[in-house]
Amino acid sequence: MAAVVLTNVHKAYGHVVAVKDINLDIKDREFVVLVGPSGCGKSTTLRMIAGLEEISGGTIAIGGRVVNHLQPKDRDIAMVFQNYALYQHMSVRDNLAFGLRNRRVAEAEIGAAIGRAARILSIEPLLDRRPRQLSGGQQQRVALGRCIVRNPKVFLFDEPLSNLDAQLRAQMRLELKELRQRVPTTSIFVTHDQTEAMTLGDRIVVMKEGLVQQVGTPLELYRRPANRFVASFIGSPSMNFITADVTAEADHFLLACRGWQFRLPITRFPDLGSRVGRSVCIGIRPQHIRLGAPVNANQIAFKGTVMVTEQLGDEQLLAVRLGGTEIRIAGVDPDLTLPAGSAIEAAVATDNLHLFDDLEETR
Numbered sequence: 001m002a003a004v005v006l007t008n009v010h011k012a013y014g015h016v017v018a019v020k021d022i023n024l025d026i027k028d029r030e031f032v033v034l035v036g037p038s039g040c041g042k043s044t045t046l047r048m049i050a051g052l053e054e055i056s057g058g059t060i061a062i063g064g065r066v067v068n069h070l071q072p073k074d075r076d077i078a079m080v081f082q083n084y085a086l087y088q089h090m091s092v093r094d095n096l097a098f099g100l101r102n103r104r105v106a107e108a109e110i111g112a113a114i115g116r117a118a119r120i121l122s123i124e125p126l127l128d129r130r131p132r133q134l135s136g137g138q139q140q141r142v143a144l145g146r147c148i149v150r151n152p153k154v155f156l157f158d159e160p161l162s163n164l165d166a167q168l169r170a171q172m173r174l175e176l177k178e179l180r181q182r183v184p185t186t187s188i189f190v191t192h193d194q195t196e197a198m199t200l201g202d203r204i205v206v207m208k209e210g211l212v213q214q215v216g217t218p219l220e221l222y223r224r225p226a227n228r229f230v231a232s233f234i235g236s237p238s239m240n241f242i243t244a245d246v247t248a249e250a251d252h253f254l255l256a257c258r259g260w261q262f263r264l265p266i267t268r269f270p271d272l273g274s275r276v277g278r279s280v281c282i283g284i285r286p287q288h289i290r291l292g293a294p295v296n297a298n299q300i301a302f303k304g305t306v307m308v309t310e311q312l313g314d315e316q317l318l319a320v321r322l323g324g325t326e327i328r329i330a331g332v333d334p335d336l337t338l339p340a341g342s343a344i345e346a347a348v349a350t351d352n353l354h355l356f357d358d359l360e361e362t363r
């Protein structure tokens with residue numbers, strides 16, 4: 001068990017800066033997910049922690065010890081890769097034993113460790129098979145087993161579920177959570193899938209272009225995204241963004257969007273004061289919009305036209321034209337018939353409005 005601390009960690013490949021000055025404090029036994037779009041520096045960060053990549057600046061400490069110059073094998077970490085990296089010519093049992101034999105662990109001890117890992121992962125009947133005789137999910141379990149037998153201080157995962165189909169991914173997510181309960185170990189998990197990040201992480205680190213955008217629990221990120229990028233990345237369907245021009249009137253602000261305007265009380269939105277005379281980006285989650293007229297004074301209303309409906313069985317998703325923009329609405333009654341072109345009225349509570357200053361992409 002160990003804490004992992006990154007201090008001003010930086011990585012450049014020639015002129016390409018992959019990771020810019022990352023600071024991260026991962027607690028003992030914490031499960032932290034690094035999430036972000038392709039190329040944002042997730043794997044590079046993980047590989048630096050593993051010792052597979054030299055760092056250009058800063059320090060990495062594992063269990064209170066700076067490991068910058070330690071070989072991967074001396075860092076007491078175990079890593080699971082996207083392609084599992086199993087030895088195809090060896091049985092599952094030998095794959096599990098390989099790392100321990102390299103360290104000259106006694107055979108009796110190896111046998112006990114394999115037995116324990118195989119029980120935890122339910123792969124006992126598979127021990128004498130070769131990896132190619134296993135399904136994707138079974139291979140994934142063997143790759144996890146190889147980490148468990150080593151009893152490392154830290155688990156590192158680089159997109160270990162991305163080769164699996166959607167159903168198996170969901171199952172493996174649950175299995176990973178169960179594994180954590182049985183073998184609580186500090187873990188760093190890389191993914192570009194926000195659902196995986198939300199469901200697995202004690203905390204999530206959102207990255208973009210080598211920079212950390214926000215670190216927080218899944219609910220903190222969902223409820224209080226630090227910027228528009230985090231807001232758009234976390235949550236599905238993605239948050240709606242609408243640009244509005246802000247003016248001040250008596251006791252309220254007037255927000256004018258293309259084809260829609262509404263008022264917000266100055267007392268409840270003091271932050272808007274500094275944006276008067278400028279534009280602001282309003283974020284609204286599709287789940288927070290309700291069809292129908294407002295039911296109280298804390299809701300704002302709008303009218304739009306249905307463009308497309310998507311039936312999911314337990315809900316419908318709508319794409320609605322609202323003045324000059326299109327927004328999505330989730331959680332709509334699946335039995336409601338809404339042909340394209342239908343006029344709808346909808347409402348959103350002002351508590352559920354997010355305000356951002358970054359306007360790009362909206363206009």
Ligand SMILES: Nc1ncnc2c1ncn2[C@@H]1O[C@H](COP(=O)(O)OP(=O)(O)OP(=O)(O)O)[C@@H](O)[C@H]1O
Pocket residue numbers: 013016017018036037038039040041042043044045192
């Ligand atoms: N060996 C390398 N040489 C040069 N540039 C590299 C090297 N490895 C990575 N990069 C660059 O560093 C940046 C970060 O790459 P990294 O692999 O960490 O991204 P990632 O977030 O893991 O992306 P993905 O989701 O696609 O796996 C990218 O711009 C990438 O092109």
Ligand SMILES: [Mg+2]
Pocket residue numbers: 042043044
């Ligand atoms: Mg990667």
